[in-house]
Amino acid sequence: MLDKLSKNMFLIPTVIILTILVISAGFYVSLKQAQQSKQVKSNIEGLFWPNPKKLNEFSVLDQYGHNFSLNQMKGKWSFIFFGYSHCPDICPITMSVMADFYKELIGESEQLQVIFASVDSKRDTLENLSQYVHYFNPDFIGLGGGDEMMSSLTSQIGVAYYINKENENEDYLVDHSASIFLFDPLGRMVGKLSPPHTQKKIIQQFTKIKNFIYEQS
Amino acid sequence: MNKVNLYLFSIFFFQILFPSSAFTDENIKVSISDAWISEAPTIVSILAGYANIHNPSKTSISLIAISSQDFSKIEIHRNVFNGEMVSMEKQESLEIPAKSTILMxxxxxxxxxxxxxxxxxxxxxxTLVFSFSNGHNETIDVKVKRRHTEDHSHHH
Known part of the structure; x- marks a missing residue:
């Protein structure tokens, strides 16, 4: 009798303690997992996740006068920069960096395209665009076709720009986004790369974002 | 330690010997180094140029104008980042504080x-002519160079 009682006396607290231990271990593991998955996301600078914006149909012209629409964004990673050819500093810096990382990534047979989209339709005729992007890399795509066409793209991405026309002459400047927008092969805007741009930083960011996106699918 | 003392002493001695206006700030020239103009596609009519300007004097000096026969006008600008947006702000002049260098x-x-x-x-x-607030003009030959990304990565 005393034996049974003492057994129960030990058994019940032991069971209770074990139960608490198991439950808290479970909490601990799930908490850690939650933290880890959060860390994966927050560690990637510039990543738009979850719910990246999926582009709707748009229609602009490339530097050869060909229609460029959502279809041309499918099947490869796209880096889009919005600028203008008469921009003397930030745009050529960004284009030079894009030329550098493009060369390196293409060497690793990545499927990607680099796009310069003009926010200055007046001076950036298709012919000018063609010469401009070709200077940095013959593979680069220049997009234009006028304000109305370009707004079918800029309004979706949420790119703002402002043309300073107070000079009333041809030397006007345009305020614009200095970021590079990254689209995955499904045409989803998955990231934004912020300045200052360097080849190393962009390749690191791109690699992280790409690996993350592939892990999710 | 002796060397430093000797150096300080010679400066002191030098100043006693030459207290005249021959060595006042007005006659100390700013120096311009590492000037270059970025090559651009030929359709581009606005180019960017960069230089380091050193002011060795004890008073601040401003760069007030740059001119050249090869350009219709030359302005000083600074990129201003406002969140996502970048705009270029024209500077009427560029102050180079005493004993310091401005890196463009x-x-x-x-x-x-x-x-x-x-x-x-x-x-x-x-050829560019830099005009300063102390009345000095510096005429320098500036080379056009293709932009390499190394040129700016180490400045950030």
């Missing part, structure tokens, strides 16, 4: 050179 570099302060009189390619040389 891609993405920051730069010269904006309008309408080159002829297409400029790498290794072309143009």
């Amino acid at each position: 570099s891609p993405g920051d302060f730069h010269l904006m050179l309008f309408n080159p009189s002829k297409p400029l390619r790498s290794n072309d040389i143009v």
Whole structure:
């Protein structure tokens, strides 16, 4: 009798303690997992996740006068920069960096395209665009076709720009986004790369974002 | 330690010997180094230029104008980042504080050179005249160079 009682006396607290231990271990593991998955996301600078914006149909012209629409964004990673050819500093810096990382990534047979989209339709005729992007890399795509066409793209991405026309002459400047927008092969805007741009930083960011996106699918 | 003392003493001695206006700040020249103009596609009519300007004097000096026969006008600009947006702000002058150097570099302060009189390619040389608030003009030959990303990565 005393034996049974003492057994129960030990058994019940032991069971209770074990139960608490198991439950808290479970909490601990799930908490850690939650933290880890959060860390994966927050560690990637510039990543738009979850719910990246999926582009709707748009229609602009490339530097050869060909229609460029959502279809041309499918099947490869796209880096889009919005600028203008008469921009003397930030745009050529960004284009030079894009030329550098493009060369390196293409060497690793990545499927990607680099796009310069003009926010200055007046001076950036298709012919000018063609010469401009070709200077940095013959593979680069220049997009234009006028304000109305370009707004079918800029309004979706949420790119703002402002043309300073107070000079009333041809030397006007345009305020614009200095970021590079990254689209995955499904045409989803998955990231934004912020300045200052360097080849190393962009390749690191791109690699992280790409690996993350592939892990999710 | 002796060397330092000797150095300090010689400065002191030098100043006693030459207290005249021959060595006042007005006659100390600012120096311009590492000036270059970025080559651009020929359709581009606004180029960017960069230089380091050193003011060795005890008073601040401002760069007030830059001129050249090879451009219709030259302005000083600075990139201003406002969140997502970048805009270029024209500077009426560029102050170089006493005993310091202003580094013009891609993405920051730069010269904006309008309408080159002829297409400029790498290794072309143009002459620029820098005018300062103390009345000095510095005429320098500046080389056109193709932009390499190394040129700015170390400035950030």
